Amino acid sequence: MFLSDFRKEFYEVIVAQRVLLLVASDVDALCACKILQALFQCDHVQYTLVPVSGWQELETAFLEHKDQFQYFVLINCGANVDLLEILQPEEDTFFFICDTHRPINVVNVYNETQIKLLVKQDDDFEIPAYDDIFRDEEEDEDDSGNESDRSEPSGKRKRFEEDIMERTMKRRQRREWEARRREILFDYEQYEYHGTSSAMVMFDLAWIMSKDLNDMLWWAIVGLTDQWVQDKITQMKYVTDIGTLQRHVSRHNHRNEDEENSLSIDCMRIAFEYDLRLALYQHWSLFESLCNTCYTSASLKLWSVQGQKRLQEFFADMGLPLKQVKQKFNSMDISLKENLQEMIEESASKFGMKNLRVQTFSIHFGFKNKFLASDIVYATASLMENIEKDEPGADNFIKALDSLSRSNLDKLHQGLELAKKQLRATQQTVASCICTNLVISQGPFLYCYLMEGTPDVKLFSKPVSLCLLSKYLLKSFVCSTKNKRCKLLPLIVAAPMDVEQGTVIMVGIPPETESSDKKNFFGRAFEKAAESTNSRTLHNHFDMSIIELKMEDRSKFLDALISLLS
């Protein structure tokens, strides 16, 4: 059931209990977790934090801990499946779910006792009505009871015929009801999408309790920016949410506007920025950043020689010498940096890039440390999916969680370096795929398979990196192809995951359009295709559109998908 008063029905219930926090592996969940941890530490709520990266880990963690905890808080996992059936908990176990995955499973919505959803009500849900989906089983039993009573041996023949007619009517009604139910559920569960960021929900809770801090606000901002970077929410929603956060930012950070009474430079402050959407540009060189940001690279078509020329023209148009632009951003001439944003925006619109600036926030503390929210998102995501030392997933989670605290700047810088590598690798892979025409149209969708020998292919064996790659690939493909029909197709990308076990990770993303509502139907499609071909698939990720399957089953799975979706 949906909770209306988070404070009374969630926080005050658990404040005297011990809680198990199960946190999914994405940046938004990490931010929500940090906010909740800060609240718990403030109120001395004893908790245990267990990171989970998929359904199997969730089940394992639950089984291990179910004897010791009665209250479970799930962050960014659990809303889109029937949790009670998967976990089989006891009667007195309670789950509080704060999840951005939609649609929320109907059992979770209508369960009154054990499942409580920490979800904002203004996301429009279109949940089917209770009566359309659930029907009391007792009605049928009564019917059969009545029927046995009625079939008295001395019953008149006419009544016997009436009975048969009644029974067939009821059976027909029941069949109709079930057919309608299947249709309603199919429509409801067909498309997957995302709701308000969990970090923002948690920040709201903190604000209601007047325990919100600037640090928590920053985490909420990072959570929202993560949804935007990963293209999980529409532009409208992003702008609305930025507006909401902007109010909080001005409330917490208004002291800096007054020149005389401003805070010391070491205090942390957040500022609203209408800044360039070039990834990591302040920690890199402008040239590198332009080459490796999806938006600019796709618009300028930087994989071709023409594109490279256009890039040079772009810089020439702005009057920025190449030597300056290839330097580290902080060492660029100050005179060039002064009006950089406006200059770039002007020139960019001449080259067809109208949305080069985006509304976002930045954080300052000390003289050297200034970061944009997107920088933090890239850094944390890279840390979490770091394959370099082959550490178990939980270690990476812990490192990423630590990097969100301001006292762990070394981890953050490590994350930034990894993010640069990741972005470069992504860009090179995209360029090679487009140049070698690896993206093929299969009819109802586009398909691309990254061969094993591709450089950096190991980086893309992780779900979030692969999703980012897919989105960049689709954007670039849409800009490069002349086929109008292909521009509206969704994309499936597969990459080898574990060479020894012969598994492949496959990701499906919705088509790239201006006003896309980011609704993804691949979750259900994958399930159906797997069933119909008996492929050995593992639907382990919380996002249903990411699956793992055996390499040998790849072709028959794809064929099934094609026939399903055409």
Next chain:
Amino acid sequence: MFGERAAELVRGLHRAADGHLPAFNEDGIRQVLEEMKALYEQNQADVNEAKSGRSDLIRAIKFCHCSLLRNRRCVVAYLYDRLLRIRALRWEYGSVLPNDLRFHMSSEETEWFNQYKKSLATYMRSLGGEEGLDLTQDMKPPKSLYIEVRCLKDHGEFEIDDGTTILLKKNSQHFLPRWKCEQLIRQGVLEHVLS
């Protein structure tokens, strides 16, 4: 040179890191005691001879006597410093010492350690009313009742005061009462997370 080996004993102990207890140098002590015995016997003989007239031996006797005193001083310093370190171990590790440290102590030192433990326990029991007061907890004033800890290795189940158990698995983070965690932090199972 006399007194060299005794100085070696002391230097060896001094080289060991602050508070760390190296193995008991049985050999070194035995050698020093032998040297002292030899010196003493030498001196006895010399004194007898000096009494019967040879006065030029008096300087030698004085020298040997000084060496003996020096050796004694070094040995006593060695043993006493080790006892101080063992006493500090009780405050740091609790009543059960890790195995490798136990092997570093001689039997007399172990005996002393047990006696010290008993005295400390009796004293602590006599304070603070009925249950006694555990002085070895909270060596510095604590900043908060609960601390955030991260598990570094699989430790299994761990029971806290209200009877509930927590499963300490690698890489899980917990928020627990400080007094329960201190032991495990010292043993290296948990790590205090500062944020």
